[in-house]
Amino acid sequence: LVSWNSIPAAYAWNGHVEGSKRVFYSMEARDLVSWTTILVALSQGGDLHGAKLLFDVMPQHDLVAWTAMLSAYALNEDVDSAQRIFREMPEIDLLVSWNTMLDAYAQNGYMVEARVMFNAMVEKDVISWTRMLAAYGLSGQSSLARKTFAQMPGKNEVSWDAMLSASYAQNSHLKHAKEIFDKLPQKDVFAWTSMLLAYARTGHVLNAQKTFDEMPQHSLLSWNAILSVHAH
Numbered sequence: 760l761v762s763w764n765s766i767p768a769a770y771a772w773n774g775h776v777e778g779s780k781r782v783f784y785s786m787e788a789r790d791l792v793s794w795t796t797i798l799v800a801l802s803q804g805g806d807l808h809g810a811k812l813l814f815d816v817m818p819q820h821d822l823v824a825w826t827a828m829l830s831a832y833a834l835n836e837d838v839d840s841a842q843r844i845f846r847e848m849p850e851i852d853l854l855v856s857w858n859t860m861l862d863a864y865a866q867n868g869y870m871v872e873a874r875v876m877f878n879a880m881v882e883k884d885v886i887s888w889t890r891m892l893a894a895y896g897l898s899g900q901s902s903l904a905r906k907t908f909a910q911m912p913g914k915n916e917v918s919w920d921a922m923l924s925a926s927y928a929q930n931s932h933l934k935h936a937k938e939i940f941d942k943l944p945q946k947d948v949f950a951w952t953s954m955l956l957a958y959a960r961t962g963h964v965l966n967a968q969k970t971f972d973e974m975p976q977h978s979l980l981s982w983n984a985i986l987s988v989h990a991h
Contacts, residue, residue, distance in 0.1 A: 795824045802831035822850055826859055833863030858886050865894030885913050893921040901932060919943050923953050933957055948974070952981045959984045 780797060794817045801810040810831045817824060825848045832841035841863040848856055857880050864873035877883070877891045888911040895904035908914075908922045923939045936957045943950055951974045958967035971977070971985045 791819060791821055791824075794818070795821060795827070798824055799827045802827040802834070805834060807831050807835045807837070822848075822853060822856070825849075826855055829856065829859050829863070833859060833866065836867050838863055838867050838869060854880075854882055854884060854887070858884070858890065861887060862890050865890055865897075868898065870894065870898050870900070885911075885915055885918060888912075889915075889918045889921050892918060896921065905935075916943075916945055916947060920947070920949050920953065923950055933961060933963070948976055948978050948981075951975075952978055952984070955981055955984050959988045962988075964988050 780800070794813070798810055798813050798817070801813060810828060814820070814824065814828050825844065829841055829844045829848070832838070832844060841860060845856065845860045850856070857876065861873055861876050861880075864870075864876060873891065873894055877887065880887060888907065892904055892907045892911065895901070895907060904922065908918070911918060919939065919942075923936060923943070936954060940946070940950065940954045951970065955967055955970045955974070958964075958970060967985060967988045971981060974981060
């Protein structure tokens with residue numbers, strides 16, 4: 760059974776949901792790992808209806824299954840159902856569950872609920888802090904984003920990128936965006952592109968071109984941004 764479970768898992772890992780389903784339904788015996796594997800595949804593949812049907816007929820649920828269902832609702836912007844699943848979870852004290860629910864609130868614009876949940880979390884990891892930071896930035900609350908970033912322990916590359924792109928660059932705070940960019944311990948293509956977009960959106964052609972020229976590698980988005988700058 761272990762070897763059988765590895766086959767749908769491999770399909771799911773590579774995004775082949777249909778292949779994963781075919782193997783699952785051809786299995787003569789299924790254990791909890793089998794059920795959970797296909798549920799995660801359906802959830803990550805955006806098949807909310809299929810995930811819900813499978814979840815309802817599963818003989819038992821583990822934490823991975825509960826979290827997969829919670830993620831499925833969050834991805835489909837069904838915050839009410841995500842809340843219901845979160846309340847029904849037998850082990851909501853685990854950090855992954857809290858982070859998933861926090862992300863559901865933040866990504867769907869439920870900022871009050873996101874803030875309440877974040878403040879209620881007994882334990883927070885870098886994922887919790889970064890999601891809250893990005894949520895403030897995306898909702899235009901730059902001062903709260905700065906405050907969150909200043910309080911955040913263990914900043915990593917993702918959190919620095921979130922501070923740059925969501926909190927400053929998207930709100931055209933060029934001076935602060937450049938300060939954050941210059942302080943980045945490592946600059947990935949995402950950070951370079953965020954800085955380029957900040958200049959492009961505010962019409963700073965020379966700075967945009969300089970940033971583009973200094974980029975160690977270019978993404979499709981960076982090419983589109985520099986072309987847009989010169990087109991105007």
